[in-house]
Amino acid sequence: MEELFSRFTSLNEKELVRLDKAFGWSLSAAELVQARDYFRKAGREPFRGELESLAQTWSEHCKHKTFSGPVRFRSGRKVKKYRNLFKETIVRATRELDRSWCLSVFKDNAGIVEFGSDGKWGLAFKAETHNHPCAVEPYGGAETGVGGVIRDILGVGLGAKPVLNTDNFCFGRLDSKKKLPKNALGAERIFRGVVDGVRDYGNRMGIPTAAGGIYFDDGYLLNPLVYVGCAGLIPAEKIEKKVRPGDLIVSIGGRTGRDGIHGATFSSANIDEETSSSAVQIGHAINEKKVLDVIMRARDRGLYGALTDCGAGGFSSAIGELGSETGARVRLENARLKDTGIEPWEIWVSESQERMILAVSPGKMPALEDILNSENCEYCVLGEFTGDKRLLVTFNSETVVDLPMDFLHGGVPSVEKAAVHRPPRISRRPPASRAPHGRALRELLSHPNICSRHSVITQYDHEVQGGTVIKPLQGRYGDGPGDAAVIWPHAATGSVRDHAGFAVAHGFNPAAGRLDPYLMALYSVDEAVRNLVCVGAEISRTALLDNFCAASPAAPEVMGSLVLAAEGCYDAAMGYGAPFISGKDSFYNQSRDAYGKDHPIPLSLLISAVAPVADVRRAITMDLKRAGNPLYLAGVSRKGMGGSVYNEVHDTRNNYLCPLDIKAAVGTYGALLRAIKAGCVLAAHDVSQGGLAVTLAEMSFSGGFGAVVDLSSAPSEKGVSALELLFGESPSRIVVEVSREKETEFRRLTGGLPVARIGSVQERPELEAGLGGRGLLKEDILVLKSDWKRELL
Amino acid sequence: MLIEIWTRDGYSGNEEAGLIDRLSRAGLEVGAAKLSRLYNIDAAWPRGHFKRLLSGLLADPITEKGSLSGRPGLDGFYRVEVWLKRSATDVVGESVREAVHDVLGLAPRGVRFGRAYYLAAPGRRKPAGGAAADPYQARLRAVVARTLANEIVQTVTIA
Structure with a gap:
């Protein structure tokens, strides 16, 4: 060769x-x-290094060629062409909404929105995936995924202080009987390793991990998805970064080794001692903590003009990106190395962890060195940014790269991708009830996609920094499933008098995506927003992240689903007035099983949402608070069991997904929020997986109270069945417990909207549901809780 | 020098039961299980230095015990040793190396961290003759590769 x-x-x-x-x-x-x-x-x-640089810079990971490339979409006889799918959907919504509180979107390592009332702070938010590394080595893959997204926050603007980590996982079913290929790891093994990795890295970094979710489906058996996110606070005047010719290129943090070079190709290679160090990256949280401490001190003293993290592509992408407007001269012999047997081009593209690149004015280097030495953080000066717009990389007298920046960053050819949509068969027949409702509720509560996540959540430190106001586990016994986390970032702002905080929530629904990718996007955004409502966040200032994961984009059907979901994102963002501020995509999530059959993952879109909470002391939780209080259902229950967990347990032969009325949802959520602010609402919980019955059960056993409801008064579409009322998953619905002393005010605030009293909280520990005098179910909440509180790990 | 640390009887029930349960779910019945942490400290120092590290740094005197010459009293158990390969970054080993320097004022050439699992087959003793004559050991190896180690980054020995 x-x-x-x-x-x-x-x-x-x-x-x-x-x-x-x-x-x-x-x-x-x-x-x-x-x-x-x-x-x-x-x-x-x-030179070899030049082709390696082009491969890194032009990769899907760095350039997002699929999403930002041209697409020809066909659905039936309709054809639509996109020149840049991403800009014409996701970015377009942000541009058209043009929110003044969006401080930095789609141009840095994370999106930044305004935080607090005094304009002094920005809130940076980013989510990433680390799917393939976690399939190969779950612990190391998850650790380095967390480490990477934290560095995105450290590297946004002139550096934000991380205050929250999020984690969302998709695994194969733990009870899957499918035969795996020889080198594939089982679902439990991946699950355990990923949780351990997220725990160890987040906990050691001193960042709370307090929001997320876990989803099980055999579509992820060979390709787990690991979404990791991070939010951080940055002073508003530190958002702009600038590289100046003459600035030194300073690498701080970990040393460079043969980690992660061509990592993606190793999954199909023979596994031996030689390949291991390159295939797998192991995180070193303590090194990253040193980097964090250095950056916070150096940022506040103005000791550098720009910084970014070394992620995919290592020095090649980090220095290439920072120097794209200036040019850079790099001397690789100055790099601090883990191994001596490493080739120069390998130093250039190595993905060794815990490294950041800073652009430092020569006059400020001594002060920066003092901080680096005092924090025991290793560093090296790799060269300088020039003004010639060329990238020149050498190792002693050997040239590694000598390319103009415009070719490196603008030379990649764009190729139109074919996209096609073939909708599946949809049945709207009346859903068949397959089990007594009480039994069905117990089965749903123990389903892996609904049951308690306490065995995972309790491994994470979600209290560190002392600002987690609404925690992932809530209620009288500290084990109820919360809808969103509320963070009071006083550790970053330094002010305990200001009670401004923010809430983070997610929406995720690949089951709906199998039926209708467009509606999946709408459902996911709606779920994220209504979760924010449930804690009392200011949803008129919701900002969104999109994280798409899909199989090969070479398949027109995969691209077709992506186009529809992207269009759904646009419509949802416009409808909810919630701009996207950052996002990421991950393709080629498909593998061959033991029989040589390809298994693509279902199209998976994680929507992460963040919104301010004006006063964290007024945020609410989901557990019932007091016997005798009225229970209300907000939102219309509609026909259709498509994408429901009930359908997975007992096929009703109805797979219809109802449309989503965004305008109605926004009106209802706005009224609920006003009622929460007025102190009328004591608990709120969204109706999602498992439907209304599961929501009521979770609120009941989390509060230690029973509930009695008559669903004949629930706002509902004409002809909706008892099964759909109890277990249907139509969107935009929230159950709220209203203070009985403030019920009149609540009714005034929600008048004219689909909000109706369905029952009340009761002392007797039973959940009773009826429909116009007909009993539907009556279950002991302690029994329901014991079904729900499974040990997943 | 290999330093082995384990949790004292009376404190180790949960971790042993968890391990047995995990191996059982992977298809291997285990009669009894014990766990140890291993620290391989690469340094030519007097034995007293290592004893000091054992008692003053690596083992909690209330809940843990340790030894410089292997864990006693486990005849009839299979010993599964899992180490990170040399080419993989050993974060625990690196941290311990720094701690050793802080305690002794001397830096070892390197420290590697590993784990030992002692497993007894249900109702019978380990046969003589090695893996070839022992179908249980062959199954143990397969289950360990699926549960306790990832041979992409780790090495496994069973004795």
Whole structure:
């Protein structure tokens, strides 16, 4: 292969593809031809480091070619063309909404919105995925995923202080009987390793992990999804970064080794001692903590002009990105190394963890060195940013890269992708009830997608920094399932007199996505927003993150689903007035099973939402508080059991997904929020997986009270069945417990909206539901709780 | 020098029961289980230095015990040793190396951290003759590879 590489500019397309496969670049044929033609024109053969740089910079991971590329979408006879799918959907909504409180969107390592009332602070928020590394080595993959997203927050603007970690996972069913390929890890093994990794990294960093979710489906058996997020506070005047010619390129934190070089290609390679160090990255939280402490001190003293993290592509992408407007001169012999046997191009693209790149004015270097030394944080000066707009990388006298920045960042060719949508068969027949309602409720409560997550949540430190006001486990016994976390970031702002905080929640519904990707996006945004309502967050200032995970975008059906979901994101963002501020996508999540059959994951869209809470002392939880208080259901219960957990347990033969009326939802949520602020609402919990019966059960046993409800008064679509009322998962519904002393005021605030009293809280520990005098179920809440409180780990 | 640390009887019930349960779910019945932490400290120092590290740094004197010459009283148990490969970053080992320097004022060449699992087959003793003559050990190896170790980054030995 070295011989083939030595005559790169004379290779034909077939030979280029062969070379690409051997060197693990994952460049397309069009990209290889583009690179070859550039070097032909330059009149020389490329250096290995140059092709490695192009492979990193032009990768899907760094360039997001699929989402930001042209697409031709066909659905039936309708054809729609996109020049840039991302900009014409997700970014377009943000641009059209044009919120003044969005301080930095889609241009830095994370999105930033205004925080607090005095304009002094910004709240940065970002979520990432680390799917493939977690399939290979769950513990290390999860650790480095958490470490990476924390560095995104550290590297946004001039550095934000992390105050919250989030985690959302998708695994195969723990009881799956499917045969796995030889080297694949089982679902329990991946689950356990991922939780351990998130726990160890987050806890050691001193950042609370307080919001997230876990979803089980055999579509993720071979390709688990690990979404990790981080939120941080940054002074508003520290949001802008600027690299100036002459600034030193300073690498701080971990040393550089052969970690993560071409990591993606190792999943199909033989596993041996030689490959291991490259295939797998192990996190070192203590090193990252040192980096955090250095950055916070140096930022406040103004000791650098810009910084970013070393993520995918290592120095290559971090320095390439920071120097894209200036140019950079890098001397790799200055790098601090873990191994001595490393090639120069490997130093350049290594993905060793816990490293950040700073642009430092030479005059400020001594002061920065003092801080680095006092924090025992290793560093090296790799070179300087220039003004010639070239990237020149050397190792002693050897040239590694010598490319113009405009080719590196703008040379990647765009290729139109075909997208097609073929809707599945939808049945709207009346849903068949397959079990007594009481038994069905108990089965649903013990379902892995509904049951308690305490065995995972309690491993995380969600109290560190002392600002987790609404915790992931709530209620009289501290074990009820919360809807959103509320954080009071006084540890970052330094002010205990100001009670401003923020809430973070999520929406996720791949089951709906299998039926209708467009509606999945709407449902997911709605779920995230209504979870925010449930704690009393100011939803008129909701900001969103989108994290798409999908199989190969080369499949037109996968692209078709993506287009529909992206259109759903646009409509949802406009409808809820909630701009997207950042996001990420991950493709090629598909693997072959033991029989050689491809298993793509279902299209998976995680919506993360953040909104301010003006006074954290007024935030509320989901557990019932007092016997005799009235219970209200807000939102219309509609027909359809599509995507429901009930359908997974007992197939009703109805897979219809009802449409979502965003305007009605926004009106209802706004009224509920006013009622919460007025002190009328003591508890609120959203209706989601398992339906209304599960919501009522969770509120009951979390508060230690029973509830009696008659669903004939519930706002509902005409003809909706008892089964759909109890277990249907139609969106935009919230159950609230109203203070009986303030019921009149509550009714005034919600008048004219689909909000109705359905029953009351009772002392007797039973959940009783009826429909116009007909008993539907009557269950002991302690029995329901024992079914729900399973040990997942 | 290999330093082995384990939880004293009376404090170790939960971790032992958890391990037995986990192996059982993976398809291996285990009669009894014990766990140890291993610290391989690469340094040519007098034995007294290592004793000091054992009692003053690595073991909690109330809940843990330790030894420089292996864990006694486990005849008939299979010993499963799991270490990170040399090529993988050993975060615990690196932290302990720094701590050793703080305690003794001397830096070892390196520290590696590993785990030992002692497992007894239900109702019978370990046969002589090694893995070839012992189908239980062969099953144990397969289950360990699925539960306790990831051979991409770790090495496993069973004796």
